[in-house]
Amino acid sequence: MYKWIASGIIALACLFAVYLITYNMPEKEESAEPSSLIAIPATPVDADAALQVYKSNCLSCHGDQLSGGFAPNLTNVGTSMTKEKIYKQIKQGGGGMPKFEDRLTEDELVNITNWLAGMKK
Template sequence: MHKWIMATLLGVAGLLAVYLLTFNLPEKEEHVAEEQFTVPDTPVDAATAEAFYKSNCMGCHGDQYQGAMGPALANIGSLRSKEEIYKTVLKGKSGGMPSFEGKITEEELINLTNWLAEMK
């Protein structure tokens, strides 16, 4: 009797799988490539960027950019592109890096990005 119950359950599971594959799969979504963004090369206002760093970033990345809770930024410019730095600051990262979207102007973000990218 045990074999009949297992065979019935397996048959029902198979029929359910066929039904779901035939009728209920969601429409295939096309992957839309993200727009390519290039951080413009602008003169860096180091004092403004450093002031922003001290008030918003130093707690996690350290006073000497050595890292603490967050990664070291002392040579971030040789590890990441300007676009990667820009996106990370703007959107944040899971695991603790906050998003600064809406908290920083585009000019401030570009200035900070270029300042960090110079750290090599």
């Protein structure tokens, strides 16, 4: 008798665990921010800091003076891309570019995004 009750409880616990696992899954996927919801604060650009970050992280691919090389020329990127796209590209990388979300602080990311968004020929 007790055996049946015990295995009943275990079975219920298992079902509940499965329910919790499957129930939580879609939530986790949704937590990745859709790019349309990213808002880049319009902080004043610290050009010196941006250039510093650029030199140590980006120059090797994007070239001296943003002139391009292995990677696209960025001198006019403020015209061809929105701030949100620039931010996403730097943060998440893609298309041969590494992601920088673990290498730059949020402030550095926002600053270099705003700096690049001002690059218009």
